Amino acid sequence: MKDITLGQGLDKVKFGLTRQEIIKLIGEPSEVEAMDGDKDSGAMEAWHFDELHLSLSFEEDCNWKLTSITTASPEILFEGIDLIGLSQGEVMEQMEVFNLGEFELEDLSTDVIPNQSLAANPDFSLNLFFDHDILTEIQWGPFWDDESEMPIWPEN
Template sequence: MQEITLGQGFGQLTFGMSRDEVKKLMGEPSEIEMIDGDEESGAMEAWHYDEEELSLSFEEDGEWKLLSITTASPDVMFEGIDLIGLSQGEVMEQMEVFNLGEFEMEDLSDDGSAKEMVATNNDFSLNLFFENDLLAEIQWGPFFDDEEGEVIWPEEE
């Protein structure tokens, strides 16, 4: 079981690692998805590791450093609890227990049959994605200094 560490990373994966460092640790991804940038941000790469149910994102503007991790694995722990598959109510109760403050809820549903919601907490760079009221994915990144307008990279060990 791997433990999510807010602002830091996941197991040996640490925010700020280069693509080469990640590749040495994780091996070749199952798929690399290139996402073109726009006026506000540069290009982005999403590396998908299907067997681990893990996606890693790198941004051109961030010098191609590891900037976010997304997981759908039920084997991932958050503060010692497996949250994937729990109901939205149960997950949000746990967020209160962890004293993570307020979350903004946004409905991502389209005209399809699945109800999709995201709970976002910018203070902790945390997004919780729900499908049909069950937690499907957890996404987190390094902390961000709003006053300075920059990423707070974890300390290197």
């Protein structure tokens, strides 16, 4: 597994797969983190695969299908390029080359974790997390149908 495809997934790990299908593809997770839902959304599970530097999220509202992938691995490539470890300026230059449009920048810094920021592009379901101006994580999901407010699952 090494190639990110926006709206699709990570190689054979496609958005819309069930938890059972993921286990068949890559095995059992190192850790499962369950999160209760609130009035706006249902419960969620985040599966962490520590050896792969990968987290997969499944949402109750989407019938427990894969809805998000997060990686911190420098071995996973975005359009053939290893972005993890690059500066925010270098990463944003690459995003311009890929014609991904505008990113919303947000400061996520806290007293406990200073100098954290997020560059989000909702049009492509893409989030880039920076720590001290260095890209540390890439998170992406399926494209969304704004009318139905549901994911557009890739064809498997």
